[in-house]
Amino acid sequence: MTTTTATLAALRCGQLQGIRRLDLACDLQEFPREIFALADTLEVLNLSGNALSTLPDDLSRLHQLRVLFCSENRFTQLPEVLSSCAQLEMVGFKANRIREVAAAAISPDLRWLILTDNRIAALPDAIGNCARLQKLMLAGNQLSELPEAMRGCIGLELLRISANRFESVPEWLLQLPRLTWLAFGGNPVSAAPPAAGQAVPQLPWEELVLGEQLGEGASGVIHKAHWQPSPQEAGQPVAVKLFKGAVTSDGFATEEMAACLAAGNHPHLIGVIGVLSGHPAGSSGLVMPWVDPGFRNLAGPPSLETCTRDVYRDGQRFAIAMVLDLAKGLAAVGEHLHARGISHGDFYAHNVLYRPEGGCYLGDFGAASFYPPQTSGDTHPFEALEVRAFGCLLGELLERLEPETDERLPSLEALQRRCLAPVAASRPRFAELVAMLESLGA
Numbered sequence: 251m252t253t254t255t256a257t258l259a260a261l262r263c264g265q266l267q268g269i270r271r272l273d274l275a276c277d278l279q280e281f282p283r284e285i286f287a288l289a290d291t292l293e294v295l296n297l298s299g300n301a302l303s304t305l306p307d308d309l310s311r312l313h314q315l316r317v318l319f320c321s322e323n324r325f326t327q328l329p330e331v332l333s334s335c336a337q338l339e340m341v342g343f344k345a346n347r348i349r350e351v352a353a354a355a356i357s358p359d360l361r362w363l364i365l366t367d368n369r370i371a372a373l374p375d376a377i378g379n380c381a382r383l384q385k386l387m388l389a390g391n392q393l394s395e396l397p398e399a400m401r402g403c404i405g406l407e408l409l410r411i412s413a414n415r416f417e418s419v420p421e422w423l424l425q426l427p428r429l430t431w432l433a434f435g436g437n438p439v440s441a442a443p444p445a446a447g448q449a450v451p452q453l454p455w456e457e458l459v460l461g462e463q464l465g466e467g468a469s470g471v472i473h474k475a476h477w478q479p480s481p482q483e484a485g486q487p488v489a490v491k492l493f494k495g496a497v498t499s500d501g502f503a504t505e506e507m508a509a510c511l512a513a514g515n516h517p518h519l520i521g522v523i524g525v526l527s528g529h530p531a532g533s534s535g536l537v538m539p540w541v542d543p544g545f546r547n548l549a550g551p552p553s554l555e556t557c558t559r560d561v562y563r564d565g566q567r568f569a570i571a572m573v574l575d576l577a578k579g580l581a582a583v584g585e586h587l588h589a590r591g592i593s594h595g596d597f598y599a600h601n602v603l604y605r606p607e608g609g610c611y612l613g614d615f616g617a618a619s620f621y622p623p624q625t626s627g628d629t630h631p632f633e634a635l636e637v638r639a640f641g642c643l644l645g646e647l648l649e650r651l652e653p654e655t656d657e658r659l660p661s662l663e664a665l666q667r668r669c670l671a672p673v674a675a676s677r678p679r680f681a682e683l684v685a686m687l688e689s690l691g692a
Contacts, residue, residue, distance in 0.1 A: 275299035310334040328355040367497045378402035390497035407558045412436045412501025424631040427672035430638045433595040433617035435505035440619045442508035451524035468498035469616040487540040500617040509618030518583040549599035560599045570656045573647045578687045579610045585680035588633040591621035597639035634674035641669025658690045
């Protein structure tokens with residue numbers, strides 16, 4: 251008996267009283283009415299991976315429900331009953347068959363809405379009533395515009411509109427006071443530029459021996475590997491990222507590959523050795539330099555509770571010298587990317603590898619986008635978003651400073667506040683950040 255089948259059996263026998271989270275994935279055709287017996291405590295309900303197409307009209311009886319996942323089911327419209335759930339603030343309907351999002355389905359109390367990989371061509375104006383909305387995931391749909399009523403989404407921080415049909419990015423969107431992490435690749439507006447300069451080497455699959463899995467993200471799996479171009483050579487350790495190929499929450503894997511290659515070399519990017527060729531299953535991939543195991547992730551990704559903020563280890567603290575080292579490196583790589591017309595889109599601590607004794611790398615280009623061709627060198631709306639992301643990250647580090655007195659701290663705090671300015675045009679550019687951080691010294 252599988253775990254989920256056992257859970258369903260336990261639910262039907264009344265053995266789950268008092269639980270706060272329920273996960274059920276066992277080819278459900280209908281919503282199990284026994285779930286209502288958990289109404290006094292159930293906060294998180296995950297019904298992903300089933301065959302559901304409707305939810306009960308009395309879903310609001312789950313009066314403690316805060317989070318509902320119904321991804322990978324058979325819904326063709328976002329259920330209107332969602333808006334009747336008083337506590338519901340996170341809704342996930344990824345990879346369904348949704349074509350229609352009715353105004354009645356949108357609750358103004360939403361904080362996090364996931365509609366990735368559906369068939370949605372339009373959103374209702376009612377989404378503009380969601381002033382608390384922080385995270386909106388719309389990649390992999392058929393959208394060509396957003397309702398201007400979304401000006402009312404003043405709390406929106408993370409937006410994914412990759413892999414749609416956008417010919418332009420609305421100017422009003424880029425002026426939202428808290429918008430920070432934007433992914434718009436895989437649209438006509440963000441076409442990858444033609445490859446320039448020397449071609450990236452094609453590395454045959456047979457030259458690689460895959461080792462342990464190092465990590466897995468939305469777009470692919472990273473392995474340690476041994477690369478030996480010929481029997482006469484000793485070979486070297488490398489990292490190989492194998493892309494999954496499907497639409498992810500951030501967009502297309504092909505866009506990620508293009509952005510990695512276009513980013514080129516920089517001391518704070520891991521870089522690319524070559525593009526994988528000849529994979530037996532036809533998978534695409536990148537071969538990257540091996541990173542010293544002394545480097546670790548600066549933080550973990552956001553949780554259900556933190557929504558748009560990374561999760562740091564309990565008791566994690568940083569000396570101000572380390573904060574300055576990290577800030578200088580990340581500002582420098584931000585300047586480098588935006589000079590090349592690349593918006594990273596996921597400028598977060600969980601995508602930073604660092605070493606306590608110094609040094610850092612910014613990774614994961616899954617949400618990267620290329621500047622629209624019409625963007626002039628005198629405007630920097632996309633860079634302004636990334637500067638805000640840098641400011642959020644710097645603020646998280648400053649909140650975790652070791653107790654020490656340092657005359658540079660007030661200047662660093664003032665710089666961080668400027669990065670978070672509500673008016674995007676008033677934020678500093680990365681070049682200015684690099685100069686100011688260099689002036690503060692190590």
